[in-house]
Amino acid sequence: MIEMHDIWKTYSDGTHALRGVSVQIDSDEFVYLVGPSGAGKSTFMKLIYREEVPTKGQISVSGFNIGKLKSRKIPYVRRNIGVIFQDFRLLPQLSVFDNVAFAMEVIEAPRRAIRKRTLEVLELVGLHHKQASLPSQLSGGEQQRVSIARAIVNNPTVIVADEPTGNLDPDTSMGIMHLLEEINYRGATIVMATHNKEIVNNMRKRVIAIENGVIVRDEARGEYGYEI
Numbered sequence: 001m002i003e004m005h006d007i008w009k010t011y012s013d014g015t016h017a018l019r020g021v022s023v024q025i026d027s028d029e030f031v032y033l034v035g036p037s038g039a040g041k042s043t044f045m046k047l048i049y050r051e052e053v054p055t056k057g058q059i060s061v062s063g064f065n066i067g068k069l070k071s072r073k074i075p076y077v078r079r080n081i082g083v084i085f086q087d088f089r090l091l092p093q094l095s096v097f098d099n100v101a102f103a104m105e106v107i108e109a110p111r112r113a114i115r116k117r118t119l120e121v122l123e124l125v126g127l128h129h130k131q132a133s134l135p136s137q138l139s140g141g142e143q144q145r146v147s148i149a150r151a152i153v154n155n156p157t158v159i160v161a162d163e164p165t166g167n168l169d170p171d172t173s174m175g176i177m178h179l180l181e182e183i184n185y186r187g188a189t190i191v192m193a194t195h196n197k198e199i200v201n202n203m204r205k206r207v208i209a210i211e212n213g214v215i216v217r218d219e220a221r222g223e224y225g226y227e228i
C-alpha cells in the first residue's frame, strides 16, 4: 500500500514539481500514471522509491513513513521496492545472470539462495537460456526483461516502472505488459508512468493523471485521455 498525504516537492531551483498530491494505492493495484511531459510523474515515482524526499507532506510505502526514514533503514525499505527504467540500466560488463544476482548480493543473501532465485526469475521472464549473455548481445525487449527480473528478484511488494516500454516496439511492449500483469497477479503493487496511449486504452486499469504537479483525474478503469 502506498499513501501520499498533501505531498509537495520543490526542487532546489524553486521548481514546484508536485503541489499537494494526496492518493492511496492498495496492495493489489496496477496503476498507470499519465500526464504531459514535465507534469511530475517521475518525481511522483522517485518519492516512492526514495530517490527524492518530499518538501512537505507524508508518504508511506508498505507501512514505512519513507519521507522520514532513518538512513540506516533506507536499504531495507529499498529492497521492498523494485524499479524499472525506460533505458534498462543494466551493468554492461556483467552477464544476464550476474545483473540479476547482483541485486541479491548487495543485500547479502546466501549464495545458494541467490543462484536458485536468480534462475527462477530468469525462467519467469523467459530468459533462462540467455543467462550467460551480456546485455549488448540482447534485443531491447530482452534487456527490459532482464531489468524486470532484477526488479523482482528480492520479492518486492511494490514495483515502480518509469516508461518501461518507451524504447520498445508495439509487439515487444505488449510482451512486457503481460509480464508486468503477471507480476501484479502474483501480488506486487505496480505503478507505471507511461505516454503509451494504446497500452493504457487496451489494458484498462486505474489511471491517475498528473498535470502541473496536481492530480487532475483518477479513474478506476480509465483511458489515456491525451492525443499523443
Ligand SMILES: Nc1ncnc2c1ncn2[C@@H]1O[C@H](COP(=O)(O)OP(=O)(O)OP(=O)(O)O)[C@@H](O)[C@H]1O
Pocket (backbone or CB within 6 Å): 011, 012, 013, 015, 016, 017, 035, 036, 037, 038, 039, 040, 041, 042, 043, 044
Ligand atoms: N532535479 C531536478 N531539479 C530541478 N527541477 C527538476 C528536477 N527534476 C525534475 N524537475 C522539474 O520538475 C518538473 C516535473 O518533472 P518530472 O520529471 O517529474 O516530470 P515527468 O512528468 O516525469 O516528465 P516526462 O514525462 O517528460 O518524463 C519539471 O518541471 C522538471 O523540469
